Amino acid sequence: MDSPFEKRCYRLPKQQIATLRFTLESYDGLAFVRTLAPREAVVEIAWPPSRSADAEALLAALEQECEMVEVPRPQDYTPL
Incomplete structure (x- = not known):
């Protein structure tokens, strides 16, 4: 079954995960x-x-702000 969401994986400094989560949650349903x-x-x-347009624009800004780098999905990835 295909996911109804577009998805990307990122690596970032551990201390930035909370900032990322807080920022995304503040956009109320834009991204998870x-x-x-x-x-x-x-x-x-x-x-x-x-x-998609809004999410991708926000992700482009967050890549700089949170030092995120897009990475492939981990080998043990389990889709939701």
């Missing part, structure tokens, strides 16, 4: 974040396709 690998600080960000 879950931590995939806490030790490596890899997160998955998902958003509905209908909000």
Whole structure:
């Protein structure tokens, strides 16, 4: 079954995960974040396709602000 969300994985400094989560939550439903690998600080960000333009613009800004780097999904990835 395909996911109804677009998704990307990012690595970022551990201390930035809370900032990222707080920022995304403040946009009320624009995007969601879950931590995939806490030790490596890899997160998955998902958003509905209908909000793609807004989500991608925000992610571009957050890449700079939170020092995020897009990475491939971990090998042990479990989709929700």
